[in-house]
Amino acid sequence: MKKTFSKKQKAPKKPLTIEQKITRRNFLSFGTFIVAGSVAYGGWKWLYNSPEEARTVTAGARAPLRRALNKTELAFRRIFSNNNLVKTYPKNMAAKAVRHNSDIGSEGKIDIDAWKLQVKKHTGEVLHISLEDIKALPKTDIVYDFKCVEGWDQISHWGGVKFSDFINHFKLNAETELQYVGLATPDKEYYVGIDMPSAMHPQTLLAYEVNEKPLPPKHGAPLRLIIPVKYGIKNLKRIGTMSFSDTRPPDYWAEQGYDYYSGL
Numbered sequence: 713m714k715k716t717f718s719k720k721q722k723a724p725k726k727p728l729t730i731e732q733k734i735t736r737r738n739f740l741s742f743g744t745f746i747v748a749g750s751v752a753y754g755g756w757k758w759l760y761n762s763p764e765e766a767r768t769v770t771a772g773a774r775a776p777l778r779r780a781l782n783k784t785e786l787a788f789r790r791i792f793s794n795n796n797l798v799k800t801y802p803k804n805m806a807a808k809a810v811r812h813n814s815d816i817g818s819e820g821k822i823d824i825d826a827w828k829l830q831v832k833k834h835t836g837e838v839l840h841i842s843l844e845d846i847k848a849l850p851k852t853d854i855v856y857d858f859k860c861v862e863g864w865d866q867i868s869h870w871g872g873v874k875f876s877d878f879i880n881h882f883k884l885n886a887e888t889e890l891q892y893v894g895l896a897t898p899d900k901e902y903y904v905g906i907d908m909p910s911a912m913h914p915q916t917l918l919a920y921e922v923n924e925k926p927l928p929p930k931h932g933a934p935l936r937l938i939i940p941v942k943y944g945i946k947n948l949k950r951i952g953t954m955s956f957s958d959t960r961p962p963d964y965w966a967e968q969g970y971d972y973y974s975g976l
């Protein structure tokens with residue numbers, strides 16, 4: 713059947729000429745540019761004028777940015793549970809010359825025989841634990857890719873006691889009901905806060921060895937944290953004190969604006 717057009721219906725439009733097409737495209741792209749540009753500018757102005765969060769354990773970021781970051785943290789904490797292990801490597805892949813980074817709070821001499829780890833219990837009681845006491849616990853080794861936020865990483869080999877073994881041995885289970893662990897150097901110059909699930913992760917160590925030898929001072933003698941689920945900044949060297957809390961403990965780099973969670 714032949715198609716016919718009733719008088720009321722319009723005949724198909726004449727195709728646009730090249731010039732008309734160009735004008736139309738110019739109009740559309742310029743329009744899009746103006747609209748997208750205004751949205752971006754408006755968004756930026758909104759962020760710029762939004763209140764700065766109160767400086768507490770984190771540096772003063774724009775409140776909406778911090779809210780977004782905290783939401784992302786929650787999502788990550790749900791996805792990366794304790795069941796996920798960080799990739800490990802055979803011993804022979806570990807670096808022989810282990811990289812050394814900053815030494816805030818872990819510079820200068822340390823008398824290892826006099827050193828004691830101070831653990832502040834939630835009852836107010838303080839435990840004083842020697843390196844010998846810690847070495848008496850079962851030893852765990854890990855070879856993994858250590859990552860620093862400054863952009864380097866290195867497969868390295870650490871040995872020590874699992875954080876969770878330490879907790880069980882010293883009967884600190886009630887403390888692990890709290891949300892955070894705080895660690896600081898003996899002089900309190902460097903300090904970190906760790907969320908409890910990451911501290912209790914099966915690969916987190918209180919390490920006293922690197923490449924099967926006692927930690928040298930530059931790597932945090934006599935005891936350091938090795939927490940493979942976090943960036944290097946959280947791996948505190950030369951631990952002096954350990955405490956537990958439901959509020960975020962002070963954290964050296966978070967105060968400078970780095971991510972508090974610093975997870976991998």
Ligand SMILES: Nc1nc2c(c(=O)[nH]1)N[C@H]1C(S)=C(S)[C@@H](COP(=O)(O)O)O[C@H]1N2
Nearest residue numbers: 811812813814815816818860944945947949
């Ligand atoms: N006490 C103390 N611990 C610290 C630091 C520090 O400056 N002082 N720097 C951290 C950072 S940023 C990194 S990358 C690692 C580096 O550890 P390493 O020197 O054994 O390689 O230690 C972390 N622990």
Ligand SMILES: [Mo]
Nearest residue numbers: 860861944945
């Ligand atoms: Mo680092």
